[in-house]
Every structure is written in structure tokens, then in C-alpha cells.
Amino acid sequence: MILHFTFHIIILIILPLYSLAAEIIAQPGCDSKCGNVSIPYPFGMKDPNCYVDKWFEIECRYNSTSNSGHKPYLKSLNLEVSYLSFDDYNIWIRNPVFYSNCDGKTNKPVIDLKGSPFRYSQDKNIFMAYGCSKLAFMHSDGSTIGGCVSICDANDQSLNGRIDCNGISCCETSLPLHLSEYNVTLSDLNNKSMRHDCNYAFIIALSVYQHAQNE
Numbered sequence: 001m002i003l004h005f006t007f008h009i010i011i012l013i014i015l016p017l018y019s020l021a022a023e024i025i026a027q028p029g030c031d032s033k034c035g036n037v038s039i040p041y042p043f044g045m046k047d048p049n050c051y052v053d054k055w056f057e058i059e060c061r062y063n064s065t066s067n068s069g070h071k072p073y074l075k076s077l078n079l080e081v082s083y084l085s086f087d088d089y090n091i092w093i094r095n096p097v098f099y100s101n102c103d104g105k106t107n108k109p110v111i112d113l114k115g116s117p118f119r120y121s122q123d124k125n126i127f128m129a130y131g132c133s134k135l136a137f138m139h140s141d142g143s144t145i146g147g148c149v150s151i152c153d154a155n156d157q158s159l160n161g162r163i164d165c166n167g168i169s170c171c172e173t174s175l176p177l178h179l180s181e182y183n184v185t186l187s188d189l190n191n192k193s194m195r196h197d198c199n200y201a202f203i204i205a206l207s208v209y210q211h212a213q214n215e
Contacts, residue, residue: 009082009092009093009094009095009204009205009208010092010093010095010120010121010125010203010204010205011090011091011092011093011120011121011124011125011205012090012091012092012093012113012118012119012120012121013089013090013091013118013119013120013121014086014089014090014091014117014118015117015118015119027041027044027049027050029047029050030044030045030046030047030049030050031044031045031046031050031060034058034060034070034071034072035060035063035069035070035071035072037071037072037081037082037083037084038084039058039072039084040084040085040086041086042056042086043056043057043058043084043086044056044057044058045057045058045059045060045072054075054076055074055076055116055117055118057074057075057076058072058073058074058075058081058084059072059073059075060072060073061073072084074091074093076116077111077113077116077118079093079094079095079111080093080094081093081094082094090121090124091118092205095111095202095203095204096109096111097109097200097201097202098183098184098186098200098201098202099198099199099200099201100186100198100199100200101197101198101199102198102199102200103198108183108184110181110182110183111181111182112180112181113180113181114180114181116180118180119178119179119180120175120179120180120182120203121175122174122175122176122177122178122179123206124205124206124207125175125203125204125205125206126172126173126174126175126203126204126206126209127146127148127172127173127174127175127201127202127203128165128170128171128172128201128202128203128204128209129148129150129170129171129172129184129186129199129200129201130150130169130170130199130200130201131150131169131186131197131198131199131200132150132152132169132197132199133150133151133152133188133189134149134150134171134186134187134188134189134199135147135149135186135187135188135189136148136149136150136171136184136185136186136201137184137185137186137187138182138183138184139182139183139184139185140176140179140180140181140182140183141181145176145179145182146173146174146175146176147173148171148172148173149167149171149189150167150168150169150170150171150189151167151168151169151189152168152169175203182203184201186199186201
């Protein structure tokens, strides 16, 4: 199975400047769930008294594709939330994927967490890129902050449904500490394009990737 390249789950950490007592329930009188997702304080919905500040406001939006009919979003960042936990200071969100030459389409999303109390978790996420003979780079504030190289040859049959990432048609690397924003560039290895397949890159939760490998 190949990882679907529209969205992937990533984990954000809450910076320790929010040294609040960890609660596992919503504030009294506040909604405690949106769809199937529990909303613990300091997150909350609707009433400003239900969340600690604007960064923790959750907007519960109707979604016809959801079994429950609704999905939660970090309103200030417009990011869909899959799971919230203040016990371990983690937020699981759905992260859009960078892709190029995929059915003639290209997508170059940028999630900017600057100014917010959230950062990409360094130890719980990895950066991955799929493509034939590609250099994949991560950039932030005009600097290159990481990258990896994938190789293949003219007879390679791309991933053939594989999800392992061993440097052939796929590469991976770790994230820098306290990453708040990044964008991606994909270029041909040795400035020579051998194939014109769909190429994509993304940050993904390490546990989600490991689970997909075992399916």
C-alpha cells in the first residue's frame, strides 16, 4: 500500500510556556466533543471562557464525509484536528501534502505556526519524499533546514505498492528542533530527469508510518 498523498497525520507539541494544570475534561458548561474527538481544556469551543486563548479555540465544522457529521479545527490555523491531549502536550492534525506532476496538478501548501504556541514534534514526526532520482529539501526562513535523496534507474518500477522507505524511490530524514514553518523543493538528481512520475513530500507522524508499514 502506498501512503495516500492528500493529507497525513502529524503531531504538534504545545510549548511549555503554557504551564497550565492538565485537565482531561472540558470546562463546566462547555461542549466536550466535536464529532468523535474529545475537546479537553485548555482547548474549547464557542464561548471564550471555554478555552485559554485564541490559539486553543476549536471550531466544530460540519463535514459530510465524517461518520459523526462534524470535524474539529484549530480555528486560528485552519487545521483539522484528529486528537487532542494536554497530558503529553500533543495535538494530532491532518497535514496537507506537497506534490508535483500528479495527474498534471501541483500543490505547495505552507503551514505557518509562527506566533502560535505550537511546533512540529521533532521526535514524533519524520519528513518523507517519494519520487525517482529526486533531491528533496525542506526550507524555512530562506534557509535549507534538511533534505534527503531518492534514487532509481530507468528500469525501476517505482514503489510497486511498497511502503518501505530505503532510499529507492523514497527517502526520509528527521526534523529540526522547534520547527514552526517549512516549504519543500523537489529537484532532479544530477539535473537530469529520467522519469516524469508523480512526486510528493510531507511530514508524517512516525507512529502512523510504522503502522502503515505493518498493514
